[in-house]
Amino acid sequence: MSGTAILSRLRQIGEAQSIDQAWSLAAEHYASLGFARLLYGFTRFRHIRTIGDPDDALILTTCDDDYAQRYFKGGFYAKAPVFRWAERNSGACTWTWVKEAFEAGRLSPDEVEAVKFNVSMGVLAGISVSFPEASARSKGAIALIADPGLMHDRVEEIWAEHADEILSVAHMMHLRICQLPQLTRARALSPRQREALEWVADGKTTQDVALLMGVSAAMVEKHLRLAREALAVETTAQAVAKGAMLNMIFQCPPEPVAQAAR
Secondary structure: OOHHHHHHHHHHHHOOOOHHHHHHHHHHHHHHHOOOEEEEEEEOOOOOOOOOOHHHOEEEEOOOHHHHHHHHHOOHHHHOHHHHHHHHOOEEEEOHHHHHHHHOOOOOHHHHHHHHHHHHOOOOOEEEEEOOOOOOOOEEEEEEEOOOOOOHHHHHHHHHHHHHHHHHHHHHHHHHHHHOOOOOHHHOOOHHHHHHHHHHHOOOOHHHHHHHHOOOHHHHHHHHHHHHHHHOOOOHHHHHHHHHHOOOOOOOOOOOOOOOOO
16 A cells, blocks of 8 residues: 555544544455454553453454454453453564464463464464553553464564554554544443533532523433443442543534535
């Protein structure tokens, strides 16, 4: 892909109006390089020893459902050497080191189990990018899984030739996703719940919010209680903080498509 085409793709990702749109643009680009299968994860609620509540994490993948279900529900992701590397590092690496460590017997039993599972599912070679984060609670990474037939030597060649391109698309996608609302069934807010939280975030009392929303104080309390339940928190202050962190309140409406000048 030419430099002009790459810049155009980066612009498109930067202007994406939804997480799905940013993801699709990046996935299309990586598929053209031989990585049609991708795994991306991002959380703003990492703890010292865990990635936090899985319902708060954003997981995106282009892998088939069978692999994704078994990889995550079977717990193989937490045992995988590349996942553990991504948890502890920022930067990028190919997976040649995993192959060499496996053959040399340097992996733990859990890691060996994960590697064998991946091999059985045709996941052999690839590239991992672990993003630097401004917050100690945040962590994001993406795994690019090589297409069938692309082995480690070929991935090394692709990486040597396209590293800047691969990293630029990954970072632009991640930065854009961090800015967009993380909307999931498990953490969905209704428009009225979101509005109530926004007024509270502005410092309004329950009576103020009732007046501004044109409802009773009891209805405001109901909206706030349901918002707390949706966000799995105990207090309204926590709901405001979590809603803001997930970009679920104070959302900007999608920008209209620009019309060409006549």
